[in-house]
Amino acid sequence: MTRIGFWQLVLDDRLSWWEAKRINEAADAADLAGAQAETAHYATMNLATRMQAMSREIIMLRTAITVLVQTLKDTNVVDEKLLDARLEAAMEAAVPPPVAHIASPFAAGGQPSAAEGPRLYTCLRCRQQVPASSTLMTADGPVCERCPSAG
């Protein structure tokens, strides 16, 4: 979109100063939106490239671990069942359980699941238990809305 220049405005009877001003403002807004879209596009492309690189690395790691485990099992260096059990336990420890399991401490006591409240965080500053929705996540951890942020 091109802006309307000074001489064009002066020489064209059909165009008022206000119209030209509005059109130029729209042109500026369109230019800005275009630049922002371009920035977002490059950010997305950058992310896609990194995702592809990470996917390749995960495939390579998975292949390496599969070969390693298979070799260990084939050569009878380790007990296959023990290795499987240890791997399973380590995986469980590494991947946190779903939120539902954490938020239902009453499930074992036979309480209905409706007793589940909102997820609570402990505020870093006042040490109060506050609903997760009313906290701000900082670099150090959750801080409740009542505590002013030092940053």
Ligand SMILES: [Zn+2]
């Ligand atoms: Zn607080």
